Amino acid sequence: MLVVALWAIAATSAGAQTEDDERVRQGEGIFQQICATCHTIGGGVRVGPDLRGVTERREESWLKVHIQSPSIQRAQNDPIALANVEKFGMPMPDLGLTEQQVEAVIAYLGTGETAPVARPALYIPTLAIGVLAIVGLTLIGIVVGTKRVEVRP
Numbered sequence: 001m002l003v004v005a006l007w008a009i010a011a012t013s014a015g016a017q018t019e020d021d022e023r024v025r026q027g028e029g030i031f032q033q034i035c036a037t038c039h040t041i042g043g044g045v046r047v048g049p050d051l052r053g054v055t056e057r058r059e060e061s062w063l064k065v066h067i068q069s070p071s072i073q074r075a076q077n078d079p080i081a082l083a084n085v086e087k088f089g090m091p092m093p094d095l096g097l098t099e100q101q102v103e104a105v106i107a108y109l110g111t112g113e114t115a116p117v118a119r120p121a122l123y124i125p126t127l128a129i130g131v132l133a134i135v136g137l138t139l140i141g142i143v144v145g146t147k148r149v150e151v152r153p
């Protein structure tokens with residue numbers, strides 16, 4: 001009986017853990033796709049502030065509104081949002097995330113994981129096209145530039 005109870009507890013907490021983990025990974029994906037253009041986590045200011053420790057310096061309810069729709073805070077003269085705009089020289093745009101996406105990003109920001117630079121994977125297509133162009137041009141150069149030289153005996 002005890003064993004069954006323990007097993008049940010372990011199974012539920014494991015289930016909850018993977019669910020949380022899924023949310024964090026979803027949040028990481030959203031961060032890399034949308035936020036990393038303007039923000040780092042632990043890599044310094046990019047367009048907007050470094051988001052390292054942001055879940056500690058701001059209230060969760062404030063973060064929710066700010067990430068979903070920062071224009072609402074500006075319209076309400078929220079002092080933190082207005083100070084941010086002044087400091088960074090531009091307002092953060094409304095990104096149109098769903099509430100669930102916003103919660104996932106906040107869960108990711110709360111893990112303390114860092115994201116100092118945008119994923120190199122984002123640059124791979126550009127890099128591949130560059131390399132292909134160079135190889136292609138070289139091949140064309142070789143074909144066009146080859147000159148037959150007859151050597152008479």
Ligand code: HEC
Nearest residue numbers: 034035038047048049067070081084085088090091092105
């Ligand atoms: C186009 C650039 C841009 C994008 C994309 C962007 N932000 Fe911002 N963000 C800013 C700027 C600029 C500020 C500072 C001005 C302000 O708060 O409006 C800011 C401020 C913030 C703040 C407040 C930080 C603090 O210390 O008060 C948080 C939190 C934030 N952004 C989270 C996010 C998240 C999460 C995403 C992705 C879903 C995101 N941002 C996408 C430009 C951007």
